[in-house]
Amino acid sequence: MKPTEAAVLGALSGVRDPELDEPITDLQFVSELRIEEDAVDVRLRLPTPLCAPNFAYLMVADTREAVLSVPGVREARISLDGHYASEEINAGMADGRGFEGTFPGETEGESLDELRTIFRRKSFVSRQEKLCRALLAEGRSSEELAEMRLEEVPESGEFEKYLQRRAELGLDISPEAPLVVDPNGNRVPKDAVVQHLRFARTVRVSIEGNAGFCRGLLATRYGMPKEEEIRS
């Protein structure tokens, strides 16, 4: 069975920029997709040639894994264009050398998994803030949020995204688990919830702003129309 474009795009939309917490398809990082029988070619591009090579590598690796997960795909050829380390990353990926094997002597200390975890935790905090923000806007108080259990949270897209990230971090997502927890899963004390969400907002603003900046740079680099805010 030949894989369909829709199926491959669906898989690609599950790949997120680890730093920006948005799908690479929404960010327009996928510049080309070709399907020939059971082989899929995907070309990726980034906002600048100097984008962090670690994040670049993670996205290429995640893209490959996502494409290979589509039924009927036997071969996935992923290439990153226009990056200062394009050649190394593409060759390393083709030979299955892993990140450290791709850049011998240029890594030390933390592994890429740890880096990924740092940003998953940030995005967890950001998603929690978005969800709580929506709940507060619906009239709940921060005291109520402090007491709330997951089973008491109404269904919503924000809630689903929050749970997904919470599960990825290995935190408790059982119905009776508290809603507001820190990235280690500890319940945030009632008298600290306001300050917790206040700081969480800064995390969200930072991630969202960065995503906006990267979109602008990509649009400029590849001559795409820029999305601008409506100026008041």
Add this chain to the structure above:
Amino acid sequence: MYEKDGEKYFVVDGHLHFWDGSPENQKNIHGKQFIDCFYGYHSALSPEEYLWPQEKFEKYSEEDMMHDLFEIGYVDVGIFQPTYLTDFYINGFNTTEQDAVLKEKYPDKFILNGSFDPRNGENGLVEFENLVNKYDLKGVKLYTAEWHGDSKGWSLKDDWAKRYLEKCQELEVKNIHVHKGPTITPLNRDAFDVKDVDDAATEFSELNFIVEHVGLPRLDDFCWIAVQEANVYGGLAVAMPFIYSRPRYFAQIIGELLYWLDEDRLLFSSDYAIWHPKWIVEMFADFQIPEDMQSEYGTLTPDIKRKILGLNAARLYGIEVPDEIPQPEAVGPAGEPTYPEQPLR
């Protein structure tokens, strides 16, 4: 100086370059990519009428710079921040010596900052002391992401970095500007991690640490550090130009910063020639937090704008401010929030 609606603003541009990114000076492909990257920033965030052709952007003249900053850009005093990048550029990208030519010609217009690289060890320490004495430096710009031989960057926590910071303290080089990014190796690390600034600011409490581009894209990490350390400041390079294309996002950044820090610890910068100070100063003087965000972020008063546009930097560098400019008192640091005890990450 800039005057609008009866308000006068003394303008100190906290981050200027006089660079040579031309192909003739590029040592390798990284040199080309670096200036291309800057040009991307310039093109993405500047109003159309301020866009330069790439060739001019790669190398602009003294006349361009003097005209843009002081004739039309409202800048009273500008601070040169060198970016050596000698592994990317034959004569360096923007060295203290290059900047010194203009400083010597226009001594009242510029403040000259130097730099050090702790990887140069003992010899570098002597050279640094000579540089400070030669130019009477009051500040340095540090670029921890800079490549150097086999090394792909360094940390303020390194033993040698501490030796250099001790030297700064001894020589009264008080203002330590720290630039994170744009990309760093060891490749697996987070390029923009500002943790090391926290340690250095605690250990060297007499020095001021100005984190350039307020730690963006890690605004949250920067804010957390600045809450803990009263001697940490935010340089607004890169953040300011959002005021044009993304004013609501700009309002959020400024709002977050004013909440966690205080109005006395933020410094305006254009990052010239990446952006032109004229439009940024004009738009900032006119700027207000959008109404629907004011319940969260409050509003910007002319005094807050005056501090950010010039008074805060003037205080750090001992720049004399004309009497006609109102000089509001410092508000003092905000109370220390008790939560979070650790950054949420």
